Amino acid sequence: MAMARPIKETPILFGEDARRFEALMMANKKDPVERARLLKVYEIGKKMLERGEKMHFPKVRNVEKD
Numbered sequence: 001m002a003m004a005r006p007i008k009e010t011p012i013l014f015g016e017d018a019r020r021f022e023a024l025m026m027a028n029k030k031d032p033v034e035r036a037r038l039l040k041v042y043e044i045g046k047k048m049l050e051r052g053e054k055m056h057f058p059k060v061r062n063v064e065k066d
Contacts, residue, residue, distance in 0.1 A: 013021050
């Protein structure tokens with residue numbers, strides 16, 4: 001059985017690379033309107049799952065095909 005390979009050390013950014021990376025990370029943040037929309041969609045999905053758990057669906061038998 002083969003063992004997993006060791007994890008390589010994470011590189012550290014310095015100078016211009018670090019500034020560019022930080023600028024990209026700051027620009028990549030979702031705007032508040034998009035975040036609110038996604039949160040609303042998440043809440044709707046969560047309520048749908050909760051309703052589904054409260055409903056009692058008939059159990060389906062396993063029917064093997066010939």
